[in-house]
Amino acid sequence: MIGQSLTALWQGFGVALEPHNFMWSFFGVLIGNLIGVLPGMGPLSAISILLPITYSMHPVPAILMLAGIFYGSQYGGAIGAILLNLPCHPPHAVTCLDGYPMTRNGKGGTALGLTMIASFFAASVGIILMIFASPLLVKVAFKFGPAELFSIMLLGLLTGGTMSSGSAIKGVCMTVVGLLLGVVGTDVNSGTMRFTFGLTHLADGVELVALALGLFGVTEFLRNVNRLHAVGASTKVRLRDMRPSLSELKRAFWPTVRGTSVGALFGAMPGTGPTITTFIAYALEKKISKTPERFGHGALEGVASPEAASHAKTQVDFIPTMSLGIPGDPVMALILGALLIQGIQPGPQLLTEHADIFWGLIASFWIGNVLLVVLNVPLIQIWVKVLQVPYRYLFPSALFFIAVGVYSTNNSLFEVGEVLVFGLMGACFVALKFPVAPILLGYVLGPMVEENFRRALLISHGQLSVFVERPISAAFIAASSLLIIAQLIFAMRRALGKNAQGNLLPTAPTLDEVQMPKAASDKDFGRSSVSSDHINFGKHGAQ
Amino acid sequence: MVNFLGRSLTRPHTRDYCAGALMMLIGLGAVSQGFNYEVGSLTQMGAGFFPVALGVILMLLGVVLVCGARRKSIAAEKSAGAEHGAPQWRGWIAILASIVAFVVLGKYGGLLPASFAIVFISALGDRENTVKSAFILAASISAICVVVFWWALQLQFPLFTWG
Numbered sequence: 001m002i003g004q005s006l007t008a009l010w011q012g013f014g015v016a017l018e019p020h021n022f023m024w025s026f027f028g029v030l031i032g033n034l035i036g037v038l039p040g041m042g043p044l045s046a047i048s049i050l051l052p053i054t055y056s057m058h059p060v061p062a063i064l065m066l067a068g069i070f071y072g073s074q075y076g077g078a079i080g081a082i083l084l085n086l087p088c089h090p091p092h093a094v095t096c097l098d099g100y101p102m103t104r105n106g107k108g109g110t111a112l113g114l115t116m117i118a119s120f121f122a123a124s125v126g127i128i129l130m131i132f133a134s135p136l137l138v139k140v141a142f143k144f145g146p147a148e149l150f151s152i153m154l155l156g157l158l159t160g161g162t163m164s165s166g167s168a169i170k171g172v173c174m175t176v177v178g179l180l181l182g183v184v185g186t187d188v189n190s191g192t193m194r195f196t197f198g199l200t201h202l203a204d205g206v207e208l209v210a211l212a213l214g215l216f217g218v219t220e221f222l223r224n225v226n227r228l229h230a231v232g233a234s235t236k237v238r239l240r241d242m243r244p245s246l247s248e249l250k251r252a253f254w255p256t257v258r259g260t261s262v263g264a265l266f267g268a269m270p271g272t273g274p275t276i277t278t279f280i281a282y283a284l285e286k287k288i289s290k291t292p293e294r295f296g297h298g299a300l301e302g303v304a305s306p307e308a309a310s311h312a313k314t315q316v317d318f319i320p321t322m323s324l325g326i327p328g329d330p331v332m333a334l335i336l337g338a339l340l341i342q343g344i345q346p347g348p349q350l351l352t353e354h355a356d357i358f359w360g361l362i363a364s365f366w367i368g369n370v371l372l373v374v375l376n377v378p379l380i381q382i383w384v385k386v387l388q389v390p391y392r393y394l395f396p397s398a399l400f401f402i403a404v405g406v407y408s409t410n411n412s413l414f415e416v417g418e419v420l421v422f423g424l425m426g427a428c429f430v431a432l433k434f435p436v437a438p439i440l441l442g443y444v445l446g447p448m449v450e451e452n453f454r455r456a457l458l459i460s461h462g463q464l465s466v467f468v469e470r471p472i473s474a475a476f477i478a479a480s481s482l483l484i485i486a487q488l489i490f491a492m493r494r495a496l497g498k499n500a501q502g503n504l505l506p507t508a509p510t511l512d513e514v515q516m517p518k519a520a521s522d523k524d525f526g527r528s529s530v531s532s533d534h535i536n537f538g539k540h541g542a543q
Numbered sequence: 544m545v546n547f548l549g550r551s552l553t554r555p556h557t558r559d560y561c562a563g564a565l566m567m568l569i570g571l572g573a574v575s576q577g578f579n580y581e582v583g584s585l586t587q588m589g590a591g592f593f594p595v596a597l598g599v600i601l602m603l604l605g606v607v608l609v610c611g612a613r614r615k616s617i618a619a620e621k622s623a624g625a626e627h628g629a630p631q632w633r634g635w636i637a638i639l640a641s642i643v644a645f646v647v648l649g650k651y652g653g654l655l656p657a658s659f660a661i662v663f664i665s666a667l668g669d670r671e672n673t674v675k676s677a678f679i680l681a682a683s684i685s686a687i688c689v690v691v692f693w694w695a696l697q698l699q700f701p702l703f704t705w706g
Contacts, residue, residue: 169607173566176601180573183594192580192590218638225634226670392669393680396662399638400684403645403661404692404700411699413649420642427635432562450593462586 012359028068036076048212098302109241126315146455151476178439182446214422259308267316281309559612566605573598637668
């Protein structure tokens with residue numbers, strides 16, 4: 001079994017190192033890193049902007065490039081968090097807490113170097129887990145029928161809704177809205193046009209790229225316009241600074257290992273977002289530290305552990321996505337959507353039918369992570385410059401790329417209009433404090449959920465008990481119920497005024513708090529009403 | 544009116560009322576539309592079954608949100624401190640208008656006018672941009688657009704067109 005995996009992995013390296021595939025992987029890492037560094041752009045916007053390019057590509061290079069964009073942009077986000085205290089990416093907000101103080105102490109380079117080492121270590125562990133766990137999972141997955149698939153998707157949707165940042169019930173609401181968006185279009189069973197409002201353009205359903213760019217592009221611009229300013233003087237980071245000393249490495253070792261374990265654990269649970277994972281890793285580190293008072297003043301454990309957690313989670317997340325076809329979080333949902341567009345159905349068959357994609361992808365992770373380290377050492381100076389691109393130039397240019405990118409997917413202006421609608425919709429939801437990321441999860445899973453639900457009940461002649469009679473399905477249903485009960489208990493405790501979780505999870509700086517000094521000096525911003533509201537994950541994380 | 548709306552939306556309980564009401568509205572829409580398609584039975588589900596079920600769930604969630612908001616209005620009023628930044632009407636309108644301009648000019652003008660318009664109009668939304676700086680930005684992006692998308696990538700989008 002394991003020997004077989006290793007042989008397959010060897011072939012995977014062959015696939016990933018083919019010049020053509022390698023080139024796209026390299027391109028993905030580079031562009032992903034570049035976009036990730038830009039203020040206000042995260043992995044979701046990076047992937048959705050570049051998604052149209054992959055439509056015309058062969059599936060293997062397409063998926064390799066998307067994966068490259070993903071971890072490239074994720075690493076790019078850490079640079080902004082550490083050097084400029086910009087918590088634009090929720091998963092990196094917690095890195096600001098100790099990363100930015102390190103920069104102010106002149107240790108910014110060390111923090112970046114440690115982040116790089118920690119994430120490389122965590123990614124490697126995640127990749128090894130993936131190599132050995134996926135074939136095992138596939139064996140189990142072949143026993144899955146429609147009932148099991150429905151139950152596990154239900155669990156994924158519930159965790160995706162409740163464990164993302166923000167109130168649990170609002171997260172579930174957004175998941176349901178996403179499921180409804182997935183319904184739009186022609187019903188595969190009866191051919192009925194649903195929710196198309198007479199528009200023939202909608203017959204094929206809502207366009208994934210338009211939805212993603214509306215929710216994560218336009219919505220973000222609407223939120224940040226005139227609120228996000230370039231901050232901080234130029235920080236000098238030299239190559240020499242990036243190499244941590246031996247004692248620093250020693251101190252960071254165990255936090256990295258612990259962060260990796262936290263990330264791997266949460267990655268295996270479908271639906272848990274990356275943000276909550278990093279917050280828990282940070283809280284754990286602070287809790288077991290002998291000197292918790294150093295946290296928040298540049299403790300390198302507080303940088304190494306969350307960064308390791310987020311990268312380990314990223315890698316482990318690919319396991320359910322590729323072997324079961326069930327995405328763990330919105331980013332995975334996007335990658336899954338891209339695969340579906342390529343005509344590849346992730347799931348147990350992927351390993352047998354498209355072994356080149358699966359093992360090539362795993363091999364490319366390693367290559368990509370090495371590339372990330374190799375690229376970031378010489379390019380760090382450029383990234384620091386990129387970080388200071390003023391937002392007033394950034395968002396109009398990004399809007400142009402969004403519009404042209406969406407147009408190019410189907411040569412249709414109608415889909416550019418869809419971006420507008422979803423952007424506006426996302427902005428309304430954000431103003432009402434709904435988390436928007438679960439919409440994407442619901443949208444991608446929606447058709448699959450409906451299909452399997454219908455099939456399961458067709459086979460069982462309308463007996464709902466089929467979901468609890470089959471053991472695997474029953475286990476997932478039990479886990480879902482436990483999740484709901486746990487959330488209810490938390491809600492009750494909060495209602496009774498006993499702030500049960502208290503300050504268990506750290507509070508990360510919000511975007512507006514960071515922008516305050518600048519805002520106060522700005523005449524237009526003289527009003528006192530400018531303060532925190534937007535990226536308030538800290539407070540939400542504690543819920 | 545605008546100020547009133549802006550301020551009331553930022554109060555937690557008002558916001559949760561609105562949020563719950565919005566969810567109920569969307570749910571109601573889904574249910575009423577779903578009944579137009581065939582609903583069917585559990586054994587033989589029609590096209591309308593899933594949307595109706597989702598709509599009902601969404602309405603229930605909306606009710607829970609509203610009930611939660613009522614309780615919060617008593618309990619959590621004290622914690623309602625610093626809230627929402629000032630509304631950015633200029634930025635919001637500029638961004639939305641720029642996308643509309645892209646669609647309209649893309650149909651009745653072509654790629655070049657559409658690209659220029661989307662950058663120029665959205666750039667004007669930022670208070671630190673002047674007409675001149677927005678113009679320069681739009682012109683340079685248009686140049687990139689012609690070289691990269693029209694010439695190099697051969698995008699199926701005429702540079703100039705009349706409808």
